Amino acid sequence: MITEQSLVVDLKNEETRAKAFETLLHTYKERLYWHIRRIVLNHEDTDDILQNTFIKVFKNIDGFEGKSKLYSWLYRIATNEALSFLTSKSRKLGIQSQELQNKMVEDLKADSYFEGDEIQYKLQAAIATLPEKQKLVFNMKYFDDLKYQEISEILDTSVGGLKASYHLAVKKIEQYLKDS
Structure with a gap:
């Protein structure tokens, strides 16, 4: 079992980054997916936001200082990405955030991924x-x-x-x- 600290060290090392990132994806992808999904409620949007989250993590791992746990940092990035997405979506649609929330809940009924x-x-x-x-x-x-x-x-x-x-x-x- 790899520790969070050793994973961070490997993520920051050019030679071990790719393998460590694979481990990071394997370890956190599902948890982050469901965290984002509960915010945006839509599978396709969740997949896009999850991908953006991991891209941001990959680009910014050298800036991770270890003041918090790695998964806390990942959750923060995922949360911010999801909230930014919702803000952007409500602006594009020209509606308030509460209207967007209501629309997203309504859309759940037709969502084939909602079980x-x-x-x-x-x-x-x-x-x-x-x-x-x-x-x-x-x-x-x-x-x-x-x-x-x-x-x-x-x-x-x-x-x-x-x-x-x-x-x-x-x-x-x-x-x-x-x-x-």
Whole structure:
């Protein structure tokens, strides 16, 4: 089992970079895919964003200082790429971000890659109503099972603030599901 530190060393070394990057892809591709997918809800967009994420990681690995865990850095890049994509998409369509969220949830019904049932669909609709930060915190805690400290590193926010955001998100989702 390769350690995170040795993987970073190998990624920064010209001679071992290609093999190390293969290991990085193998280790994190699926987790990052699902993290991005929960933000953008669409398979094709997720694939594009995931590819952009790994390109950015490859180009910027020399700048990784190791102040956080490697996967926290990867999650931060993936999160930023996904949020930038959504901002760009809402601008292109000339709609507000909440309208885009509603449209993305509606599009889930026709998405052949969405394997959820009606309950999963309602949960996604409820999550779409949350403010961006609450949505991210909820997804990372509920689906990715990350600890608050890990989420704190990824989002660069205090643990206390994250706990409050998660609590509010859960309450809003519960209310949405009761009302629908």
